[in-house]
Amino acid sequence: xxxxxxxxxxxxxxxxxxxxxxxxxDAGLRKxxxxxxxxxxxxxxxxxxxxxNLISEYNVYREGxxxxxxxxxxxxxxxxxDPALKPLKEALNIPVVGPLECAVHIAxxxxxxxxxxxxxxxxxxxxxxxxxxxxxxxxxxxxxxSGVTFEELGFSTKKDxxxxxxxxxxxxxxxxxEDNADVIILACTSMFGFKELFMQEYGVPTLEPGVIAAKMxxxxxxLGLKQSxxxxxxxNHKIFPDKTEDISQKENSVAGTSCAFLGPKKG
Amino acid sequence: MRIKGVMPxxxxxxxxxxxxxxxxxxxxxxxxxxxEFVRILKGPNYLSYYTECLDSEYNVLLEASKxxxxxxxxxxxxxxxDPAARALKEVLNIPVVAPLECSLHLAxxxxxxxxxxxxxxxxxxxxxxxxxxxxxxxxxxxxKVxxxxxxxxxxxxxxxxxxxxxxxxxxxxxxxxxEDGADVLIYA
Numbered sequence: 001x002x003x004x005x006x007x008x009x010x011x012x013x014x015x016x017x018x019x020x021x022x023x024x025x026d027a028g029l030r031k032x033x034x035x036x037x038x039x040x041x042x043x044x045x046x047x048x049x050x051x052x053n054l055i056s057e058y059n060v061y062r063e064g065x066x067x068x069x070x071x072x073x074x075x076x077x078x079x080x081x082d083p084a085l086k087p088l089k090e091a092l093n094i095p096v097v098g099p100l101e102c103a104v105h106i107a108x109x110x111x112x113x114x115x116x117x118x119x120x121x122x123x124x125x126x127x128x129x130x131x132x133x134x135x136x137x138x139x140x141x142x143x144x145x146s147g148v149t150f151e152e153l154g155f156s157t158k159k160d161x162x163x164x165x166x167x168x169x170x171x172x173x174x175x176x177x178e179d180n181a182d183v184i185i186l187a188c189t190s191m192f193g194f195k196e197l198f199m200q201e202y203g204v205p206t207l208e209p210g211v212i213a214a215k216m217x218x219x220x221x222x223l224g225l226k227q228s229x230x231x232x233x234x235x236n237h238k239i240f241p242d243k244t245e246d247i248s249q250k251e252n253s254v255a256g257t258s259c260a261f262l263g264p265k266k267g
Numbered sequence: 268m269r270i271k272g273v274m275p276x277x278x279x280x281x282x283x284x285x286x287x288x289x290x291x292x293x294x295x296x297x298x299x300x301x302x303e304f305v306r307i308l309k310g311p312n313y314l315s316y317y318t319e320c321l322d323s324e325y326n327v328l329l330e331a332s333k334x335x336x337x338x339x340x341x342x343x344x345x346x347x348x349d350p351a352a353r354a355l356k357e358v359l360n361i362p363v364v365a366p367l368e369c370s371l372h373l374a375x376x377x378x379x380x381x382x383x384x385x386x387x388x389x390x391x392x393x394x395x396x397x398x399x400x401x402x403x404x405x406x407x408x409x410x411k412v413x414x415x416x417x418x419x420x421x422x423x424x425x426x427x428x429x430x431x432x433x434x435x436x437x438x439x440x441x442x443x444x445x446e447d448g449a450d451v452l453i454y455a
Binding site: 030097101102105106108109134135136138139216222223225226227231232 | 294401451
């Protein structure tokens with residue numbers, strides 16, 4: 001089977017290969033399972049604002065909906081914010097796996113309260129909102145900021161795993177000791193090789209969401225399961241045009257005319 | 268890898284083989300994964316009372332806690348009441364997978380509203396208790412009774428009445444979907 005991963009920001013090819021390699025090794029995917037990553041062709045480079053996330057979601061959606069026609073068995077919007085997850089579940093008839101959604105479900109199976117370690121403070125609100133949406137707020141011990149930087153993640157240069165590890169250890173120790181977390185979720189899908197970080201000292205499993213999602217994708221395909229079409233029905237009309245049309249160029253343009261939503265026409 | 272399944276009630280050897288076969292096929296386990304079922308040797312035949320469940324849990328704990336020493340890689344207390352699941356997670360250093368707990372989590376990944384179909388009405392309270400314990404009460408829209416009997420399941424005879432089971436499941440599943448708005452069904 002082939003799983004398609006999509007990065008939520010524009011990254012060089014090298015980062016796609018890093019994710020394929022990292023997921024393949026840490027997830028212990030089967031020999032006959034392939035994971036292939038593509039970068040969104042256009043969109044933001046960072047995700048620190050709602051606006052950036054919206055643009056990212058739009059582009060992840062457009063790349064993700066091709067997956068079924070391209071012959072993939074599952075698709076993974078590979079960002080911890082689960083971009084376009086529900087729209088893709090509607091659009092596609094193959095399993096769509098969201099890293100955060102999968103990770104919190106597995107965390108809930110392995111422990112009683114989990115903490116999520118995010119890279120920087122701007123991510124906290126996005127994570128908190130997703131956790132509420134998924135209905136796991138009672139199992140969330142805390143969201144902790146590790147301070148891992150984009151430079152250390154090495155999207156376009158080289159990853160600094162030692163420096164990342166040091167920061168994760170400090171934030172994770174606090175989550176376990178002060179917030180009583182018994183499972184740790186690393187909130188960045190570009191982190192690999194950290195599964196054992198808190199196991200020996202604390203007996204706490206560490207989840208790498210990109211890895212968890214890929215394995216979940218493989219499992220759902222094996223089980224012959226996919227998202228419920230009653231929960232996520234496919235619409236039969238086109239909402240995304242093939243090319244962006246500039247409606248202002250059209251005759252009888254809607255721009256400037258009154259609209260029912262704006263209230264009755266004056267005068 | 269080898270997974271050990273433990274039956275929560277005293278059943279025939281044939282039932283163990285049937286579960287191994289059924290799980291192997293439906294789960295699409297890998298060629299190098301083996302699932303092996305054992306019965307509890309003492310304990311109840313039915314699970315209709317809290318007391319029977321306690322008896323079952325005690326015996327499942329005794330049997331399943333040997334799994335690690337026996338060289339298994341994971342253990343599955345194979346009953347929808349997840350007998351002794353948390354106790355086993357304490358005792359063992361291999362994954363303990365509980366059918367209801369896993370199903371609820373997977374259902375929550377696949378849809379928005381879950382209905383659980385159970386065989387008899389005595390089971391409702393046990394399922395309700397577990398759903399609350401796992402914190403999924405907002406996602407479970409209903410628990411429905413199929414009235415499928417132990418005879419039809421072939422627990423003792425080993426002969427399963429698949430037509431009767433299908434008929435009852437479809438009747439009650441349709442109600443869960445149409446009347447309760449369920450978009451994922453768990454057959455408990």
